[in-house]
Amino acid sequence: MKRRNLLDLLIDRPIVHPTRIDAVAWRGRQLTIAIRGHRWWASPYEDRQTEGKVSLVFNGLEEGRLLTDELNPDDDEALEGFEVIPVSDVPWAQGCDWSIYCSGPIGEPISLFAKVHDYLRLSEAFFGPEHFLNEATDISRFVAMTKAGGFLVGRGPACIRDLICAELERQGVPHNVVRTITDTGPKFLVRLGHSAFLCQEALAELAD
Known part of the structure; x- marks a missing residue:
């Protein structure tokens, strides 16, 4: 299993549909979203008929909101509007x-x-x-x-x-x-539909 910084991956590989959410797992301060669909994370030249899987992993979760009614497994554009933004670019989310x-x-x-x-x-x-x-x-x-x-x-x-x-x-x-300088704050703001949350680390877990 390979891991890539999700922010860097999204810059290199823009999301292409269809993409579906297979599963969501929350454990402690880690959220994992299992994605299935077009293998946009592998190459821009992938055959759209070939499906693959990738896991989006968010560590060090902090404040936010997750709207579960938007996690529809039948939605083939589940990552529409998905973005990972450095907190340094979000004035209201800073310390x-x-x-x-x-x-x-x-x-x-x-x-x-x-x-x-x-x-x-x-x-x-x-x-x-x-x-x-x-x-x-x-x-x-x-x-x-x-x-x-x-x-x-x-x-x-x-x-x-x-x-x-x-x-x-x-x-x-x-x-x-x-x-008064606060302790180290979150590094990323993640948006998915109308859900949004702060976290310390955003990764993509890719199959070897």
Whole structure:
């Protein structure tokens, strides 16, 4: 069994249909998707009538969502839209290295919440505002928190920091920013249909 970096393989060998998902196995922090169909991973000149099998292996799984109703074994274009993206190319998926503290109340907290929400939706992120804004799993608690004299409003990567700070400046809210480098984060964002997740390693296991 040979293993190849999946990102490199997809650059060298674009996916060609038919491709079907035979099986999905989840064990610990590893997800394996068994693929059957045209042997696009072998050569661009393969006979489309000849079927082969390959396993897509994702190690070090982190946050994400997997929609099982999209894993249809009869779908012969199962990898339509499948992509592996370096996290370094995905601003919202990078480490939450920045903490933003307010030293006065926020007059329009829902406006701040909406800015973060809309940015994440437009970016097709699977994180919601509650991932970055403090106490935002409950909007009423978030609003109540923002009436205090001093509080942590949120943590996030640079793109979220800039978004929060721009809105605080617009509202004239005094604030400061503290940087704390996080531990090593995920390396890849994987998208498959409407499913998406972060992982440390993305591999293709090829038969010898």
